[in-house]
Amino acid sequence: MSAFLQPGFWIFVLALAGIYGIFALGLQIQYGVGGIMNFGHVGMMAISGYTIAVLVIKYQWSFWWAAFIGVVLAALLGALLGLTTLRLSGDYFAIASIAFAEITRYWILNTDSITGGTQGTLAIPDPAGIGGYTTQPDQILTWISDRLYPLFGEEASRDLSMLFVVWPFLILFIWISSKLQQTSWARVLRATREDDEVPRSLGKNVFRFRLQTLVIGSVFGGIAGVFWALQFALLAPEDFLRIVTFYGWMILILAGATRVKGLLVSAIFFGFLYGSTRFLEFWPLSLLSSPERAYLRVFLIGFVIVLLMVKRPQGLFGKREEMVLE
Amino acid sequence: MTNQSAPTSDKTILEVKNISVSFGGVKPVQDVSFKIAENSFTSVIGPNGAGKTSLFNLISGMNKVSSGEIIFNGEAIHSIHTHKIAQKGLIRTFQGAKIIKRLTVAENLMMAVQGNPGDNLSGFFRKKARREFEESARAEALRRLDQVGLSKFADEYAGILSGGQRKLLDLSRALMAKPSMLLLDEPFAGVNPTLVEKLLTVLAQLRKEHAMTFLLIEHDLETVMNISDRVIVMADGKIIADGLPNSIYENEVVIDAYLGSRRKDA
Numbered sequence: 001m002s003a004f005l006q007p008g009f010w011i012f013v014l015a016l017a018g019i020y021g022i023f024a025l026g027l028q029i030q031y032g033v034g035g036i037m038n039f040g041h042v043g044m045m046a047i048s049g050y051t052i053a054v055l056v057i058k059y060q061w062s063f064w065w066a067a068f069i070g071v072v073l074a075a076l077l078g079a080l081l082g083l084t085t086l087r088l089s090g091d092y093f094a095i096a097s098i099a100f101a102e103i104t105r106y107w108i109l110n111t112d113s114i115t116g117g118t119q120g121t122l123a124i125p126d127p128a129g130i131g132g133y134t135t136q137p138d139q140i141l142t143w144i145s146d147r148l149y150p151l152f153g154e155e156a157s158r159d160l161s162m163l164f165v166v167w168p169f170l171i172l173f174i175w176i177s178s179k180l181q182q183t184s185w186a187r188v189l190r191a192t193r194e195d196d197e198v199p200r201s202l203g204k205n206v207f208r209f210r211l212q213t214l215v216i217g218s219v220f221g222g223i224a225g226v227f228w229a230l231q232f233a234l235l236a237p238e239d240f241l242r243i244v245t246f247y248g249w250m251i252l253i254l255a256g257a258t259r260v261k262g263l264l265v266s267a268i269f270f271g272f273l274y275g276s277t278r279f280l281e282f283w284p285l286s287l288l289s290s291p292e293r294a295y296l297r298v299f300l301i302g303f304v305i306v307l308l309m310v311k312r313p314q315g316l317f318g319k320r321e322e323m324v325l326e
Numbered sequence: 327m328t329n330q331s332a333p334t335s336d337k338t339i340l341e342v343k344n345i346s347v348s349f350g351g352v353k354p355v356q357d358v359s360f361k362i363a364e365n366s367f368t369s370v371i372g373p374n375g376a377g378k379t380s381l382f383n384l385i386s387g388m389n390k391v392s393s394g395e396i397i398f399n400g401e402a403i404h405s406i407h408t409h410k411i412a413q414k415g416l417i418r419t420f421q422g423a424k425i426i427k428r429l430t431v432a433e434n435l436m437m438a439v440q441g442n443p444g445d446n447l448s449g450f451f452r453k454k455a456r457r458e459f460e461e462s463a464r465a466e467a468l469r470r471l472d473q474v475g476l477s478k479f480a481d482e483y484a485g486i487l488s489g490g491q492r493k494l495l496d497l498s499r500a501l502m503a504k505p506s507m508l509l510l511d512e513p514f515a516g517v518n519p520t521l522v523e524k525l526l527t528v529l530a531q532l533r534k535e536h537a538m539t540f541l542l543i544e545h546d547l548e549t550v551m552n553i554s555d556r557v558i559v560m561a562d563g564k565i566i567a568d569g570l571p572n573s574i575y576e577n578e579v580v581i582d583a584y585l586g587s588r589r590k591d592a
Contacts, residue, residue, distance in 0.1 A: 183456065184444035187437055191426045198424045201386060202438045202503055203412035204445070212447055321483060322428050 003279035007152075011159045017271030018166030019227045021263050024251035025173055026220030032257035033186050034213040035193030037094040039245055040081070040101030044074040044221030046240035049229035050108055053121040056133035058114070063136040070229075071222035077104075078218025082211040098242065109237040120236030134233045141165070141230075159231075166227050170264070173220065178260045180216075189213060243298060247274070250301050253308050256318025266316065273300050339364040339507055339539050340385070340416075345394030345404070347384055354380035356563040357394070362507075367533060367540045369550035371574075372560035373584055378543045379421055381560070382509050385541075386418040387411045398507070413440070417505035421512050421543075423492035425499075427485030431476060434484050434495055435467035436460070438502035463502075470498040473528060474521070490516045497525065501532065507539040514549055526553050547574065559583065 003009050023045060030036040048070030055066035077100075085096040108115045116123030121133065144161040152160060180186060189209050191199045196206045229235060251270045255262030277296035285293055314320045340362040347355045354377045362368055370378050383389040385396055387408040396404040403411050412418075426434050442463070443449035444456040471477040474494040479487065484495060497513050514522045530553060532538045544550045547557070550571070557574045559567040561583035567574055574580055 180450060183450060184436070184442045184460065185447060185449070187429065187433055188445060190429055191437055194426050194428060195424055197388065197408075197420070198426060199437065200408040201388070201412055201418050201420075202499070203409050203417075203440055204437075205407070205409045 004276065007155045008157065008159070009275065009279070011155065011157065011163055013271040013275045014268065015159050015162045015166060015231060015271075016274060017267040018163065018170045019224055019231060020247060020251060020270055020274075021170045021267035022166070022173055022220055022227065023224035024248040024255075024263055024267060025170075025177055025260070026217035026224070027245075027248045027252050028255075028257065028260055028263060029177060029181070029220070030213055030217035031252065032260070033181055033193070034189045034210055035090070036086075036210060036214060036217075037090055038097045038214070038217065039094045039242070039249075040097035040099070040104075041217070041221050041248055042240050042242065042244040043101035043104040044078060044218045045225035045228055045244070046101070046104050046108060046235075046237075047077055048074045048222035048225030049235050049240075050115055050121070052226065052229050053116075053124060053133045053235055054114055057121065057124045057126050057130060060128050060130070063133060066133070067226045070226060071219060074222025074225065075215050075219045078215045078221075079211065081218075082214040086207065086210055086214065101240070101242065101245065105237050105240050108240070115237075118237065120239075121234055132233060134230060137230055162227075162231055165230075169223070169227075170267075173223075174260055174263060181260060185209070246305075247301065250305050252315075253305060254315055256315025258319075258322065259315065259317040262315065262317035270301075273297055273304070337364040338362065339399060340541070341395075341397040342381075342385070343395040343397070345381075345384055345391045345396060347380060347389060347392045354563050355384060358560075358563075358565055359394075360558060360565065360568065362539060362541060364539055365533060365537045366555050367529075367542070367553055368556045368558060369542045369544050369547075369554040369571075370558045370560060371544055371547055371550070375562075376560040376583075377563040378560055379511055380563075382418055382511055382543065385509060386416065412503070415504075415506035416509070417500045417503045417507070418509035419496045419500045419511055419513055421515075423489070423496040425484045425487065425492045425495050427483060429484060430481050431471065431484050431487065431495060432464060432467045432480040435470060435499050435502045436463040438499045439463045439466070440503055466502065470502060474498055474525070490518065490521075493517050494521070494525075504536070505538065507541065510540065510542040512543050512545065515545065522549065529553065547571070 023041070026044070027038060027041055030038050048067070051070035051073050052063065052066040055061040055069060056063055081097065081100050085093055088096055109117060111117070112123065113125065141158050141161040144164055145156045145158060148156040148160055148164070188199050188204050192206050192209060200206050247270060251263060251266045254266035254269060274297050277300060278290050278294040280293055280296070285296070308315065314323045338361045342358060342360050344357050344359050345355060346353065346357050358381060370381065372378050380389070384391050387403065387406060391404045394404070395402055398411070398414060398416050401414070403414070403416070429437070442459055443452050444459060449456055468477055468480060471480055476491060476494060487495060493513060493516060497510065500508055514525065517525070529540060533540065542550060550557070554571050556569065557571050558565055559574060559577070559580045566583055567577045567580045
């Protein structure tokens with residue numbers, strides 16, 4: 001258990017929480033405001049992450065342009081997903097969105113010549129021999145950790161620098177998102193969440209509102225993908241399994257889907273759950289190996305979702321009355 | 327214009343030409359035609375299943391006509407989206423009083439105001455314009471709520487309202503959109519008689535001051551007797567009578583439709 005006392009553990013937890021916080025922010029605006037059940041959100045993260053890796057390694061683009069194009073592609077694919085399937089009602093859209101993310105993943109898995117296939121970004125054809133895609137941002141991360149050294153000493157790692165990059169963005173995005181959710185635009189969306197005939201009969205183009213929400217959420221998903229790509233410096237198709245979307249959903253449900261600021265707390269809780277199970281060494285968990293214990297997080301996260309749904313469907317910060325009105 | 331209840335204008339605001347709709351084998355509206363004069367008050371009555379609400383769904387674009395045309399203010403609207411029809415000033419209410427339960431009562435009303443700069447994402451950066459619009463929308467919402475006695479619920483979730491109160495909210499919300507023509511689907515069912523009287527006064531006032539046109543569905547002829555210039559009677563998807571309220575009272579066909587056709591068989 002001594003791992004929990006190590007600053008390095010908490011730095012990792014917080015960096016992860018920051019990235020997943022941005023990821024869940026995309027789901028929050030889609031579901032918490034617009035009522036759109038997107039179960040394929042991970043696809044956006046996969047697209048922007050892989051776009052960076054491919055453009056930088058294979059075509060020697062600058063990381064920054066690649067990241068920009070990655071986010072733009074995530075947004076465009078969000079729009080494509082919406083234009084083709086958003087007319088489906090709730091549950092059917094959810095199914096279509098899973099299919100979308102799976103198609104994306106299988107495409108990555110099976111186009112070895114571009115994406116490196118099963119071996120991940122390590123196997124992307126590398127004409128210039130640069131061996132990775134993070135050289136440019138790493139210079140900045142190193143610069144940051146050099147500045148942090150006097151304050152944190154040996155703890156001034158790359159992870160800590162990531163923390164100092166991701167969290168300001170997370171807080172900025174939450175601030176923007178909460179401002180956006182105070183507009184009448186968001187009010188119309190909240191109405192569509194319950195009933196789309198009313199806003200339509202009052203002159204609101206419901207499809208446009210929902211499509212915009214899907215695209216905004218996809219942009220957040222894409223940005224989360226940029227930070228993910230940066231954090232792990234290596235991508236593989238199995239990083240983008242369906243479960244990742246549900247990690248985002250857990251964060252969202254824990255916070256309360258309508259409470260954007262709650263994401264800050266629930267993302268940290270998620271980061272802790274995600275990172276900690278490996279280090280739970282007491283009996284009977286000590287009978288399992290460390291990688292086996294790491295997978296306990298999947299059980300734990302599932303358990304937390306079920307528990308919340310039964311005991312506190314409004315999440316930690318939501319209002320119960322919002323859930324029970326008939 | 328000697329008759330007090332006659333239309334105050336000869337201009338046609340809405341024209342329905344031979345519209346029909348069928349869902350599978352069911353034909354809720356069959357070959358219905360009528361014209362509505364601007365600033366008039368017309369009631370559509372008829373027994374259950376006569377096709378009244380289906381007619382409204384067609385006019386408001388929620389369902390598309392199988393055949394026929396609908397012209398509003400000189401423009402064909404039968405093949406355009408519901409929200410575009412609403413933007414043209416043709417607003418409807420719903421039979422079941424559809425309210426947004428998880429918005430506050432005031433928010434339900436404020437949503438209806440047209441031309442809100444905050445409804446567009448580009449309006450996000452026009453903070454001042456948005457705030458001013460919201461302030462005036464809220465003031466208007468509170469005025470409307472006061473009119474129907476709901477102002478004390480302004481900041482409560484609309485989901486706490488009773489059935490009758492929901493009707494009032496639905497009606498007030500439609501009025502917030504400042505329509506040139508309003509389709510009201512049984513707005514008075516389940517509302518207490520004193521309030522019905524008051525609402526009728528409000529509608530009459532709107533008609534006078536804002537030249538609004540009304541088309542209203544009602545079960546009960548008595549309620550709309552005094553306020554209507556004209557009554558259209560529907561049964562089995564067709565118009566069976568159309569005329570001044572008094573003439574409808576004595577119409578044999580109407581009596582048959584309401585009491586069933588057994589009288590004739592007997």
